[in-house]
Amino acid sequence: MYALVDGNNFYSSCEIVFRPSLLGVPLIVASNNDGCAISRSDEAKSLGIKMGQPLFEVRRQFPDAGVVIVSANFALYGDISNRMMGIAAGLGPQQEIYSIDECFSSLAGMSGDLSQRARRMRERILQWIGIPTGIGIGPTKTLAKLANHVAKSAARKPGSYPGEFAHVCNLAALPSSDFEALLDATDLGEIWGIGPRIGAQLRGEGLNTALDVVRMDPAMVRRRWSVVLERTVRELQGQPCIALEDAPPPKREIACTRSFGHPVTALEPMLQAVSEFAALAGKKLRSQGSRAGQMLVFAHTSPFRPGRSYSKAVTLALRRPSSSTLDLVATAARGMRTIYRPGVQFMKAGIMLLDLVPEGCQQGELALDSDAQASGRLMSAVDAINDRYGRGAIRVASAGVQARVREWEMRQEMRTPDYTTRWKDLPVARA
DNA sequence: TCTGGGGTCCTAGGACCC
DNA sequence: TCTGGGGTCCTAGGACCC
Numbered sequence: 147m148y149a150l151v152d153g154n155n156f157y158s159s160c161e162i163v164f165r166p167s168l169l170g171v172p173l174i175v176a177s178n179n180d181g182c183a184i185s186r187s188d189e190a191k192s193l194g195i196k197m198g199q200p201l202f203e204v205r206r207q208f209p210d211a212g213v214v215i216v217s218a219n220f221a222l223y224g225d226i227s228n229r230m231m232g233i234a235a236g237l238g239p240q241q242e243i244y245s246i247d248e249c250f251s252s253l254a255g256m257s258g259d260l261s262q263r264a265r266r267m268r269e270r271i272l273q274w275i276g277i278p279t280g281i282g283i284g285p286t287k288t289l290a291k292l293a294n295h296v297a298k299s300a301a302r303k304p305g306s307y308p309g310e311f312a313h314v315c316n317l318a319a320l321p322s323s324d325f326e327a328l329l330d331a332t333d334l335g336e337i338w339g340i341g342p343r344i345g346a347q348l349r350g351e352g353l354n355t356a357l358d359v360v361r362m363d364p365a366m367v368r369r370r371w372s373v374v375l376e377r378t379v380r381e382l383q384g385q386p387c388i389a390l391e392d393a394p395p396p397k398r399e400i401a402c403t404r405s406f407g408h409p410v411t412a413l414e415p416m417l418q419a420v421s422e423f424a425a426l427a428g429k430k431l432r433s434q435g436s437r438a439g440q441m442l443v444f445a446h447t448s449p450f451r452p453g454r455s456y457s458k459a460v461t462l463a464l465r466r467p468s469s470s471t472l473d474l475v476a477t478a479a480r481g482m483r484t485i486y487r488p489g490v491q492f493m494k495a496g497i498m499l500l501d502l503v504p505e506g507c508q509q510g511e512l513a514l515d516s517d518a519q520a521s522g523r524l525m526s527a528v529d530a531i532n533d534r535y536g537r538g539a540i541r542v543a544s545a546g547v548q549a550r551v552r553e554w555e556m557r558q559e560m561r562t563p564d565y566t567t568r569w570k571d572l573p574v575a576r577a
Numbered sequence: 578t579c580t581g582g583g584g585t586c587c588t589a590g591g592a593c594c595c
Numbered sequence: 596t597c598t599g600g601g602g603t604c605c606t607a608g609g610a611c612c613c
Contacts, residue, residue, distance in 0.1 A: 177581035184581065202579040218581085245613045341611050374587065374611080401583055450580055496582090556581095 147253040147283065147318060148390065149264060150290040151234045151271075153227075154278045154298060156247035157185035160226045161216055163276040164565045164573060172213045176201055179405045179556040180217055188302060217558040225566045229275050237267050240392040250287055252390050261316040268313055283316040287388045288381035291338040292356065293317045296328060307331055329357035329382075339378035344371065356382065396434045396502065402427040403496020407557040409448070410492045416445065417479050419554040423497045424478035425542055428471040429532070431499055432525060437467035439501030441474065443481030448493035456492075458485035467503050470521040471528065474499070475542045495554075536568075 153159060157175040162168045172193050175185035182200045183190075193211055195204055201215060227246045235241045238251035253260060264281040271279050280301065282293025293315040300311040308327055309320075317325060334356055335345045353359060360382040368376040377387040402423035410416060420443055431438055441464065446457035460481050464473060478497050531540045563571035 179579095179581070181580050198581080200580040205579090248613080339611070343610060372587070372610090397584080399584075403582065405581065448580085494581095498583095557579095 147256075147260070147285055148287050148290040149237055149251045149253055149260075150244075150282045150287070150294040151230075151237065151249050151251065151267070152280050152282075152294050152298070153230060153247035154280060155185055155187050155191075156227075156277070157218065157223050158187040158190075159277050160223050161219075161562060162187070163226070164222075164562070168214060172208075172211055174201070174204065174213060174215045176215055176217050176560065178218060178558070179407060180215075180559055181405065184218060191302075215560055217561040219562050219564065221564045221567050222562065226275060226277065230271055230277055230279075233271050233274055234267065236270075237263070240390055242390050242392055243394070250290065250390055252392075253283070261314055261319060264314045264316070279313075281314045283314075283318060285318055285384050286381040286386045287390070288338050288378060289317050289384065292329075292332065292336070292382070295332070295336050326357055329360055330355050332356040334359050337378065337382065339374065339381075344375060347371075396436055396504070397430075398502060399498055399500050400427050400430050400438075400502070401496060401498040402430075403444075403494065403498075404554075404556055405494045406492065406554045408553065410554050411489060413483070413486050413488075415552070415554045416482050416486055416492060416495060418552060419495050420445075420478040420482045420497055421475045421542055423495070424474040425471045427497060427499050428469060428474045428525075429529060431474075431502070432469045432529060435505050436502040437469045437505055438474070438499035439464060439467045439503060440499075441477050441481065442498040442500060443478055443485060443495075444497075445482070445485055445492050445495035447491055451491075451493070453491075456487060456490045458487075460484045461500070467501070468521075469505065470525055471542060472521065472524075 158173045161173065161175065168187070170189060171187065172190040172195070173187040174183045174190050174195065176182070177184045180201060182198050183195055183204060184198070186195055186197070190213065193208055193213070195208070195213070204213060204215075223246060230247075231241070231243050231249055234249050234251065238253045238256055240252040240254075242250040244250055256263065260283055264283060268279050268281055271277055280294050280298040282290045282295070282297050284290040284293045296307055296311050297313055297315040300307045300315070301313045304312070308331065309324060317328070320328070332355060334340055334348055334353060335342070337356055337359060340348070340359070348359065353362075359379060362379050364376045364379050364383075367379050380387050404419070404423065406419070410419070424441070440461055442459055442461045444457070444459035447453075447455045449455065462477050462481050464477055468474065481497070482495075528540055532538065563573075565571055565573050
């Protein structure tokens with residue numbers, strides 16, 4: 147048996163915790179660069195603002211709705227997420243942190259009323275950190291996800307589902323006729339694993355609800371679609387096909403990419419940008435104990451602007467797998483020099499670290515080992531300094547030293563304070 | 578004027594091997 | 596006139612997730 151705990155409108159809820167006046171207001175959290183909506187409060191959803199909708203459209207469409215927009219503050223969301231996951235870990239013996247706002251728990255061996263247990267957990271998270279959640283319970287992860295969807299919908303729109311499911315829904319506790327009624331009331335697009343493409347294909351076959359999907363024959367699904375969709379169907383039928391991953395495997399690739407605040411044409415700022423991306427990715431690489439064998443560097447113009455478009459990527463092998471920021475930055479710069487073209491209005495660039503290998507399985511090489519060790523100590527020192535004094539306290543000079551030189555920097559004009567991760571941003575309580 | 582970022586898995590097809 | 600069978604590895608692209 148599995149449970150899925152999911153923070154409601156997570157980024158918006160994190161902002162509301164520290165600015166309670168936003169409660170009841172249509173609130174949007176903007177993507178990096180303040181480009182589009184990546185989180186919406188219930189009120190913003192009710193207005194009809196779509197996930198991923200560009201903000202200029204939102205402003206044009208709802209000039210008088212009192213919509214509040216804040217820039218994404220990932221330091222805050224990450225910290226609140228850690229706290230939420232720590233509390234939710236008490237739900238069962240094993241936990242899989244699936245994303246910043248969701249975790250699966252195994253409920254194997256838990257006795258007593260699982261719905262009651264989930265309700266108490268929901269109350270605890272709400273009281274301790276102020277984040278509202280929905281909790282779904284089911285015999286497979288896909289069914290727990292579905293139950294979670296029901297729990298959230300029932301809470302937001304009373305009457306959308308038959309029965310009492312607001313905030314917590316336990317599918318396993320349901321008689322089969324109620325279970326089928328619930329599937330019948332669920333659009334197949336809500337099923338975990340069915341996206342827009344497959345969804346449209348299924349509709350083309352005359353299927354519309356989760357009940358229609360659960361009745362499909364898995365062997366036929368595999369023949370006509372894929373083993374992936376077959377697994378989804380079997381999971382809906384109650385047969386577990388997707389295991390809980392309580393110890394996530396190390397990442398196989400690490401990316402750092404950004405849109406720019408303004409178009410960039412000169413080589414120098416492009417070099418700065420990818421240098422910084424390489425340094426950020428390098429820190430992630432070291433924190434999971436890996437080295438990268440290859441790096442992909444790319445840059446392109448805006449796909450939304452008329453005019454000449456340009457897009458280029460190059461994959462470079464490191465001379466040997468490395469996690470040193472110095473190697474990574476040099477490689478990123480080499481890549482950028484290869485793909486850069488004068489006169490092009492670049493709007494986005496990025497790097498990806500590929501061919502990741504564990505630190506331990508480095509091939510020895512004559513005369514270089516002392517070098518590599520020194521580099522390892524240097525990187526540990528750099529990471530420790532940045533952890534203590536803030537990101538970018540010490541960095542490679544080619545990433546741009548002065549703020550005015552960093553013309554590729556993204557826009558974040560409505561960013562809220564780092565309430566929980568910077569001393570100077572600590573909220574002050576007044577009597 | 579203004580449109581995010583970071584991942585995973587699967588499949589098909591090409592290149593190559595014996 | 597006639598041209599096998601079985602396998603691996605790599606890559607690009609599609610689809611999905613949050």
